[in-house]
Amino acid sequence: MSIIKKPLKILHTSDIHLGAYDKRSGRFSDENKIKQERHFIKIIELGIKHQVDAFLIPGDLFDNARVDDETLVLFANEIKRLGIPTIVAPGNHDHVGPNSLYDRIDLNKIASNLFILRNESGSSITFDELNLKIWAKAHTEEIPDFRPFSEPPARNYDGWYICMGHGHYIHPKAVQRHSFHISCQEINHLDCDYVALGHWEQYTIVEAGINTLAAYSGAPESLAHESGLGGRVLLVELNSKDDKKITALSLNGEEKIEHEDMPYLEADKDYNPFN
Numbered sequence: 001m002s003i004i005k006k007p008l009k010i011l012h013t014s015d016i017h018l019g020a021y022d023k024r025s026g027r028f029s030d031e032n033k034i035k036q037e038r039h040f041i042k043i044i045e046l047g048i049k050h051q052v053d054a055f056l057i058p059g060d061l062f063d064n065a066r067v068d069d070e071t072l073v074l075f076a077n078e079i080k081r082l083g084i085p086t087i088v089a090p091g092n093h094d095h096v097g098p099n100s101l102y103d104r105i106d107l108n109k110i111a112s113n114l115f116i117l118r119n120e121s122g123s124s125i126t127f128d129e130l131n132l133k134i135w136a137k138a139h140t141e142e143i144p145d146f147r148p149f150s151e152p153p154a155r156n157y158d159g160w161y162i163c164m165g166h167g168h169y170i171h172p173k174a175v176q177r178h179s180f181h182i183s184c185q186e187i188n189h190l191d192c193d194y195v196a197l198g199h200w201e202q203y204t205i206v207e208a209g210i211n212t213l214a215a216y217s218g219a220p221e222s223l224a225h226e227s228g229l230g231g232r233v234l235l236v237e238l239n240s241k242d243d244k245k246i247t248a249l250s251l252n253g254e255e256k257i258e259h260e261d262m263p264y265l266e267a268d269k270d271y272n273p274f275n
């Protein structure tokens with residue numbers, strides 16, 4: 001018997017780097033801080049406008065462990081306003097473990113709809129009303145060869161299954177000295193419907209096998225300010241196993257980019273992640 005899944009609408013962003021211009025960041029700038037916060041609020045507005053069911057942030061939501069408390073509170077207040085399940089998988093900039101910013105303030109006291117997947121070996125959360133299970137590992141500074149999708153658990157769920165990961169996808173031109181490898185082979189092993197990726201500034205769909213759709217949302221605002229590749233968030237519509245669609249929405253009033261016009265990367269077929 002197969003369970004008929006309800007269509008699901010997801011908002012996916014990452015690499016926001018909130019707090020990058022806070023007082024103790026080394027890049028302190030009131031002007032840039034205000035700009036960045038306004039930009040983040042635009043993401044929330046898009047989520048409300050498109051009536052998404054869940055909001056996914058696979059890493060580098062915050063820039064560093066020294067961000068102002070008020071930045072954490074602003075984030076939590078906006079998530080509360082959005083009012084839907086919001087799931088964070090901490091990245092290398094906002095890692096868990098010693099000195100983690102997530103230990104400083106109990107953000108759940110402000111936003112009870114916020115879920116932070118803090119386990120570095122992976123943990124999951126299920127939302128029965130959405131027929132949705134989400135799994136991810138959290139970055140910590142204590143595992144140098146951290147791999148977001150090594151040794152995944154069995155799917156063990158008939159509804160929508162989404163995995164989140166923060167790292168480098170291995171394509172034929174990938175620079176392999178970078179850490180946090182993610183491979184097409186590992187994505188296949190996850191056996192999931194959608195993979196929400198983070199760590200890159202450019203929105204990109206990556207090769208992920210027949211049953212899985214996987215994409216980087218890219219940064220909503222490029223910190224480099226010169227690449228011009230950020231500035232978007234992904235609206236992911238899961239209608240059925242064979243009908244999944246990504247739209248890259250602009251935060252600057254530009255045209256949306258449809259699924260077939262998104263940048264696409266093929267996997268490095270020679271790469272073996274299991275040796």
Ligand SMILES: [Mn+2]
Binds near residue numbers: 091
């Ligand atoms: Mn990162």
